[in-house]
Amino acid sequence: MPRREGRTNAGRRRAGPSAGLDGDPTIRGPAATIASCLKETRMGWLRINDALAGEPGAEITVKGWIRTRRDSKADGGMSFLAVADGTCFDAIQAVARHDLPNYQSEVLRLTTGCAVEVDGTLVASQGKGQAVEIAAREVRVVGWVDDPDTYPVPQKRHTFEYLREVAHLRVRTNTFGAVARVRHRLAMSIHRFFDERGFFWVHTPIITASDAEGAGQMFRVSTLDAMARGDAAGGVDFSEDFFGREAHLTVSGQLNVETYCTALSRVYTFGPTFRAENSNTARHLAEFWMVEPEIAFADLLDDEKLAEDMLKFVLDDLLTHRADDMAFFDQRIEPGLIARLRDIVEKPFRVLPYTDAVRVLKESRKSFDFPVEWGSDLQTEHERYLTEEHFKQPVAVINYPKSIKAFYMRLNDPGTDGAPAETVAAMDILVPRIGEIVGGSQREERLEVLDARIAEMGLDPGPYWWYRDLRRYGTVPHAGFGLGFERLILLATGMANIRDVIPFPRAPKQCEF
RNA sequence: UCCCCGAUAGCUCAAUGGUAGAGCGAGCGGCUGUUAACCGCUAGGUUCAAGGUUCGAAUCCUUGUCGGGGAGCCA
Numbered sequence: 001m002p003r004r005e006g007r008t009n010a011g012r013r014r015a016g017p018s019a020g021l022d023g024d025p026t027i028r029g030p031a032a033t034i035a036s037c038l039k040e041t042r043m044g045w046l047r048i049n050d051a052l053a054g055e056p057g058a059e060i061t062v063k064g065w066i067r068t069r070r071d072s073k074a075d076g077g078m079s080f081l082a083v084a085d086g087t088c089f090d091a092i093q094a095v096a097r098h099d100l101p102n103y104q105s106e107v108l109r110l111t112t113g114c115a116v117e118v119d120g121t122l123v124a125s126q127g128k129g130q131a132v133e134i135a136a137r138e139v140r141v142v143g144w145v146d147d148p149d150t151y152p153v154p155q156k157r158h159t160f161e162y163l164r165e166v167a168h169l170r171v172r173t174n175t176f177g178a179v180a181r182v183r184h185r186l187a188m189s190i191h192r193f194f195d196e197r198g199f200f201w202v203h204t205p206i207i208t209a210s211d212a213e214g215a216g217q218m219f220r221v222s223t224l225d226a227m228a229r230g231d232a233a234g235g236v237d238f239s240e241d242f243f244g245r246e247a248h249l250t251v252s253g254q255l256n257v258e259t260y261c262t263a264l265s266r267v268y269t270f271g272p273t274f275r276a277e278n279s280n281t282a283r284h285l286a287e288f289w290m291v292e293p294e295i296a297f298a299d300l301l302d303d304e305k306l307a308e309d310m311l312k313f314v315l316d317d318l319l320t321h322r323a324d325d326m327a328f329f330d331q332r333i334e335p336g337l338i339a340r341l342r343d344i345v346e347k348p349f350r351v352l353p354y355t356d357a358v359r360v361l362k363e364s365r366k367s368f369d370f371p372v373e374w375g376s377d378l379q380t381e382h383e384r385y386l387t388e389e390h391f392k393q394p395v396a397v398i399n400y401p402k403s404i405k406a407f408y409m410r411l412n413d414p415g416t417d418g419a420p421a422e423t424v425a426a427m428d429i430l431v432p433r434i435g436e437i438v439g440g441s442q443r444e445e446r447l448e449v450l451d452a453r454i455a456e457m458g459l460d461p462g463p464y465w466w467y468r469d470l471r472r473y474g475t476v477p478h479a480g481f482g483l484g485f486e487r488l489i490l491l492a493t494g495m496a497n498i499r500d501v502i503p504f505p506r507a508p509k510q511c512e513f
Numbered sequence: 514u515c516c517c518c519g520a521u522a523g524c525u526c527a528a529u530g531g532u533a534g535a536g537c538g539a540g541c542g543g544c545u546g547u548u549a550a551c552c553g554c555u556a557g558g559u560u561c562a563a564g565g566u567u568c569g570a571a572u573c574c575u576u577g578u579c580g581g582g583g584a585g586c587c588a
Contacts, residue, residue, distance in 0.1 A: 070547045080547045093548075111539085127546050149539040149557080150523050156538050157549090161580065162524065216586065252588090277586055278514055290588060369584090380584075439588060484588030508514095509579080 049088035051122065056132060058122045063142075065172060066114045067091045068155050069107075079107050080127075081139070083118060086177050089324035093125065093133040094118045106141050112155045113172065115143035160500050167504055167513045175333070178325035179501050182318060183489055189317040190270060190291055190485075193310050199266040199293060204253030206272065209245050210463045217276035218248035219286075249274035253292050254480060255408075255467050258443065261294035261478055262470050268293035270485075278508050282497040283435065285486060287506040294480035300410075300425040300442040301351075303479035304396045307429055307438045308349045310483070311394075316345045318492055334494025340432075341492065349394045349429065352386075353417035354378075357397050360390060374420055377404045380435060387432045400426040407453040408467075409441040410477075427481065434491050440481020447471035 045061040046054070054060065064085030071079045077098035084091035096107045096118075110116070120136040127133075145151050152166040153173055163170040170176045191201065207221050223242040238246045253269035260267045273290040293306060319326055319341060330338045352360070361372040361382055370379040378386075378397070386395050399412055402422040409424035416423055425442035444450045450471055454461050461468065489501040499505035504513045 068548075070545095070550085072545055072547050073543090074546060078546075082548075095546080125546090127548070129548050147523095147539090151539085152523075154523080154538050155549090156524070158524065164580090273588080275587075279586060280514085281584085281586090282582090284587070288588070292588095436588065482588055487588060 045117070047087040048083065048085045048090070048092045051092050051134070052088065052090060052132065054122050054132065056122050056124045059120075060122050060134065061117060061119045062092060062094070062134065063117045064091075064115070066110050066112055066116060068112060069110045071108065077103070079103075079110075081107075081110065081116070081118070081136075083116060084172075084177075086171075086180075088181075089174070089178060089328055090130075093127075093130050094120065094136045094139070095133055096136045096139050100136065100139060102139065102141075107139055109144075110141065111145050111148040111151070113145040113148075113151050113153070114141060116141055160497060164499060164505070165512075171503070174328065175495075176500070178328050179489065179493060179495065180503070181325050182322055182329075182493055183501065185318055185322050186314050186488060186492060187270070187289075187485070189314045189321075190310070192317075193313045194266075194268050194293065197266065199268050200260070200264050202253075202257050202260045202264075202267045202269055203271065204250070204256040204269045206250055207243075207247055208250045208256075209243060209247050210255070216251055217278075218251055219274050219276045221247040221249060251275055252290070252482065254294070254482065257292055257294045257480070258467070258470060258478065261296050261480070262474065262476065265296045266293070280508060282499070283487065283490075285498055285502060285505055285507055288498075288502065289485035291483040291485055292480060294478060296476050296478045298442075298479045299477055300398060300427055300479055303440050303442060303481055304349075304351060304398065304427050304429075307427075307440060307481050307483070308394075308396070311429075311438075311488070312345045314488070315341050315492060319345070329493045329495075337494040344394060344431070347393055349396050350391045351396045351398060352391075353419075354397055354400045354423065355417045355419045357382075357386060357395075361385065364390065375401050375403060383430045383435045384432075387430045387435075392432070394429055394431045396427055396429045398425070398427045399423045400428075405441070407457050407459060408443050408450070410444045411449050411453070425479075429481075431491055434487050436484075437487045437491060438481050438483050440479065442477065442479040445471060445475045445477050447475070 045063050048062055048064060051060055051062055062083060062085065064083040067082035067084050069079055069081055071077070075097070079096045081094040081096060082091040083094055096103060098104075100107060117140040118134055118136050119138040119140075120134040122132055123135045125131060125133040148154070153163070153169045158173065160175075163173065163176065171180055194201065221242075224236070224240065238244070241247070250273060252273060253271065257267055257269045269290070269292045271289065272287055274287055275284075276286065277284065279286075293310075295302060295306060298306075319338065326338060326341075330336070355374065357378065358372055358374050361368070361378075364385060366385060368379070368381050368385075370376075370381065372382060377400075386397075387393065399417050399419065400423060401419070402409075402411065402424045405424050405426045409426050412419075412423045412425055414422065427438070427440045428436050429438035431437050444453060447468060450468065451461065454464065486498045486501050489495070490498060493501065495501050499507060499510075
């Protein structure tokens with residue numbers, strides 16, 4: 001079933017403007033047939049994604065890794081080789097007959113994981129399960145698997161926990177190959193979404209000197225030997241350090257990107273982010289990727305609309321352009337996934353003031369482990385109730401109590417939403433199963449209010465001098481949000497653990513690969 | 514970081530104080546235009562580490578390491 005959709009998909013992609021062989025701009029557009037690919041590409045072989053969409057009769061070469069080998073004694077002996085190169089979900093079947101010169105000596109010794117090159121003719125398959133296959137003229141073994149008995153990823157069921165221990169090989173499995181392609185597609189369509197709307201991608205720094213970005217524990221960046229030995233507690237002279245001051249890995253590009261927002265109007269960051277929190281959950285990483293747009297002349301509802309439009313855009317694009325992988329996730333990882341994603345794409349999100357959310361939770365008469373009180377943050381169980389039971393859809397909770405949110409969020413007028421105390425223009429988008437996927441706000445653009453908030457929270461205004469300048473020189477209402485990229489992948493694939501949607505996860509006590 | 518659970522063959526698990534087994538995978542053979550195949554045979558274990566209790570420990574106790582589930586922090 002996914003095979004069929006894979007070919008349909010491949011045909012559509014080939015016809016699109018971005019189709020073609022990697023790195024070869026000549027292979028583009030509807031004219032890209034198999035023959036022209038072979039003729040024009042310097043590499044001289046065919047991606048299996050294109051081979052599966054090809055017309056029988058073509059002479060082709062594919063290169064990839066053996067998924068399975070099945071032998072038959074029929075017609076004097078033949079082997080069926082499933083060869084995958086990662087360009088699509090499916091492998092292609094190559095049929096190697098006994099009269100190949102290396103049939104006894106090599107083909108019959110092929111095992112899962114071996115690297116091969118296959119020359120042959122693309123033909124309509126005589127068997128069920130695939131429309132086309134390669135009648136092999138030559139099978140060249142490029143790389144053997146030295147011990148099939150201990151090859152870490154043979155063709156069998158594996159737990160994700162085990163595969164994490166062999167992260168260098170897990171991408172050879174169906175699931176992790178699909179995750180990798182989906183991750184790429186989502187990243188590219190995020191860029192496309194913003195580019196089409198006139199946003200500029202800003203490369204905010206990875207290393208930051210402001211140690212008070214306010215979003216959790218930070219990793220230190222230092223070249224001081226004393227720091228590495230950890231024996232300089234209290235007496236560190238950071239003027240001797242590389243940057244001449246204390247430096248850390250960024251926990252957010254937001255403050256930096258706000259500067260570009262107040263000149264380029266619509267900007268975003270998309271890059272790695274680091275949190276040194278000792279978080280041991282299926283939803284947290286120490287190193288993750290975050291998308292942070294920032295829009296000028298905009299308020300909180302503009303911000304919510306942007307986040308909602310972006311999520312819908314990228315999920316719709318994914319369902320259209322990675323149909324093969326999505327069919328797999330729908331069948332094997334989370335049954336009903338595609339229908340749920342379609343629902344997210346098609347229905348408007350529920351926008352719910354925090355004050356109303358508290359009322360909904362209280363009126364639910366559910367017995368929560370943590371009681372619901374106006375002024376306290378929503379617990380995981382509360383978020384799940386709202387998105388999974390009550391509304392059964394993504395919910396954008398807006399206008400949170402001032403006391404539980406960051407200093408840069410814009411102070412609302414008293415009485416907004418009938419709240420009993422002061423609120424800020426914050427916004428969290430909650431989705432079923434994942435919880436918070438987007439966290440954003442309208443920023444405080446009034447200098448005197450911002451200063452009051454900094455003082456109120458006991459922060460040192462010194463390091464924020466340039467951030468405050470933005471409020472002194474042509475300040476404008478503006479807003480933005482942060483999207484956890486890996487959480488988006490969880491939502492899109494139905495995968496349960498965030499460590500399985502990033503190639504090499506970094507988490508407490510985990511930095512092996 | 515807190516609470517709970519776990520670690521035995523390449524992988525997933527059984528064995529509840531008395532000779533460590535099965536399924537999958539792997540190897541060999543049989544059958545088959547095969548495709549989560551099917552049938553037969555074979556190999557494969559310092560039972561996470563260190564210490565303790567006991568005539569005897571995979572099993573009970575202590576500590577540590579790592580993993581999982583839940584929570585907090587958040588994206």
